[in-house]
Amino acid sequence: MTAELGAFALVLALALSLAQAVLGFAGVRRPALAGAGEGAAAAAFIGVAGAFAAVVTAFVTSDFSLANVAAHSHTAKPLLYKVSAAWGSHEGSMLFWCMILTGYGAAVAVFGRGLPARLKSRVLGVQGLLGVLFLAYTVFASNPLARLAEVPVEGRSLNPLLQDPALAFHPPMLYLGYVGFSVVFSFAVAALIEGRVDAAWARWVRPWTLAAWSMLTLGITLGAFWAYYELGWGGWWGWDPVENASFMPWLVGTALLHSAIVTEKRGALSGWTVFLALAAFTFSMLGAFLVRSGVLTSVHAFAVDPSRGVLLLSILGLSSGAAFSLFAWRAPALSPGGVFAPASRESLIVINNILLTAATATVLLGTLYPLITEAFGTTTSVGAPYFNLTFVPLLCLALLVLPLGPLTAWKRGDIAGAADRLKIAAGLAVLGGVAAFGIVSPRKALASAGLALGFWLIAGSLAEVVERVRAFRAPWPEVRRRLTGLPRGAWGMTLAHAGMGVMVLGACFETSWKVEAAEALPVGGQLRLGAYELTLKDVGTIDGTNYLAERGQVTVTRGGRTVCAMTPERRFYPAGRQNTSEVALCNRGLDQVYVVLGERRAGPAGEPAWLVRGYFNPWVQLIFLGPVLMALGGLLSLSDRRLRFAVGKTA
């Protein structure tokens, strides 16, 4: 009965979300109703969580009477992937989406004690409406608890590419981010209804934005890491439509994070902040539509169904359409807030916002352009060259200006003074770039400039701390007092900005100086990879839990000295008749040697040989370390005691 109880819990959650929406809006004037709305929000979450638990149970016990389990599981699958398959399918991930959506609603209800009653009631009302839309979609168009009349003997198993630890945890993170923006969206709609967007509102919104942004950062990073080592193509970002779909909410979220600070500190930019708050969740929903509708072909798109796509597009149009109409109607009435001079931190944040928004627009265009041309009968694909020419320069400009911001005062600042205080950082960055140009071969001017940009971000972020604590100028006890006095929010900002620099260093170095080699090697054959030699010592077969594999023994030597013994695999999953490659990685400081075992073919003398591909990826670890630092910065800011007041942390 577990499955049927879950199915009932799911429709109950739908009914409760409806109750939450009604009570939330009715409760603006009648506190009793508002209180009941809070209860409904918490109960809706419990309902969805119950349904989700039922789905996980069905996956763990391999109950193939559930269509979703039959399509995505298999008795031979390891337990972790039985559990993670619960959110690995379209239906299951929609349920997961709803669970997080109602979870955030419940978190507002439970932790939002310090919110003004009317704002809170409206926020829960809007969140309830979103819940109704997505739960109705899940219940009627993508029910993960739907039963099969004919129960198959065995399941069809999960796509083996998704049977990977990084990918087991990538969707939860990503969804915590995507759906986290729904709270921000609800806050924005509630504020528009109320007609009041002020500093206090911005502060209430900030923790939710920070939480969502940090989770999204981690989620995208895990996804990039998975693409890097599971797909076996040596890269980590391919401007794939699905990657872009997750990247656009991140860019808008980043802009929102900054503009909300202006609203919080100065009461300014309130209309713009609300606009971004609506846009962030709109892009999240756009991403969900793109991935699930079948309009895009992508490595990580779900198995798709156009009718579902139309429904998702309707949800997107309905919610965002209503919200933006409300915005157009109410925004002119919003108070303009504090004024600021052209040279001020506000202005620099406005520049950051303009550049980030423009960058989002280029990504959006690049993602949708193939769809637009396809509608007119021609197929085009938009790839890295487009993004290198549009997105990258915009981002470089934004990053170039970045270190000036924290050093410029609010309202009326002194940009020349800020630049003056960044002299040493600029000097270090130029020195780093020149050193890279001189030392790293082959010589690459543009890439060296990119490294200088990375150093500039790191040194600039540190320079701000140095400046604030008067290091090297004040006596040590004074510096220490200031260091310990710095709020966590400031440390979080520094960490996030420096993390961006770390990521830029890694991305520039890896992209420009990676070495690649591939050859069909017989046992004993050797492949040269930059300064390393790869030797295929042996290839054996192994019997995995739910796959068969050929496992190569590859020794990596450098100048005759063995540095690594690697075991790349080529796996065959009989359940889905699919081959995957299991990349072997060898860490060398910040660099990695990356080896893929390809298919077997006949060597030059007819002996069996295997296609071995090797990559030397210098500084690649920084690409993943940087975003982790950024997310940690976000979480550190979230833990700032100043934010804990009024709104607690998310569940």
Added chain:
Amino acid sequence: MLRGARAASARAVGEDPALAVHRRQLAEIDDLAVRGLLPEGEVRTARAEAGRRLLAAADAPVAALDPGSGRRVVLAVAVLAPLLALGLYFTIGAPGRPDLPYKARLDEWRKTPESLDPPRIAAVMRAIVAQRPGDPEGFENLAAAELASGDPMAASAALRRAIALAPGRAELWAALGETFMVEGDGRIGPDARAAFGEALGLDPRSLSARYFLARADIADGKVEQGLAGWRALVASLPADAPARAALSSEIDAVARAGGLPPAEAAPAQPDEAAIRGMVEGLAARLATQPDDPQGWVQLVRAWSVLGETGKRDAALAEARARYKNNPDVLRALNEAAR
């Protein structure tokens, strides 16, 4: 929900939390100023602005609230929501339908092995070999079930496990070779050849290995060599073996056409002569090693499929006598004889 309503009514009367936020901002500015983390000039303007915001918020009109009313609405919603859910559930759910966890289904299947189709037999066999991973017979039977349910890949994997456990049994290698053939749509590729070669190495009399290796020679164009192999095979069969006639006529056909007939160049299944050869082999094995219930069941089923009612009844009678105390085997034998 009801509790929330009561709690909210209780705390409805209070001041606007926005005031607290603005006051708090003021305090933070002071705090930063005291710690010297905010420049002098900025402190003054920031204070002035935050103060103005505080005053503006304090002046905002407070809407009239009605803390008492709405109880009846809450009660109505609390009753209606579950009712709505129940109604929806009856339209989309499957009320009363039990869970079907795999383990329970498997236990059910194990109770009635004779009424199962090949995929279910394979599922049961998989569970059995998981319990007895050291038993080559189990893997052999699993391979047969997997092959019957159309999964030669799983069959060859099972046979490999069986061979690892019993490396000396030629018929396992021969079965592996045949599985490879099914996987390769009837072609006898290098994998299959190697497997038949192993079988022949272990047992030079292996019928199916000799038959298929010779057939592979013919398919590769070495017709004479292949025919020689087949003729030697015929000579080694007993004079009354039905396979003998079938193979003889096949030899004639190939000799006339100078190669395998095109339609039969890629048979999806081993042809009847080969099946007969294998069945004779099985019968011979059971004559010397009779303690193999599964083997008897296979033999009875094979004769019945080939239409050899006489041989079927003889085998059935012998097996029944041998396993008269084992109802499971008897049931399986009766099933196979049908």
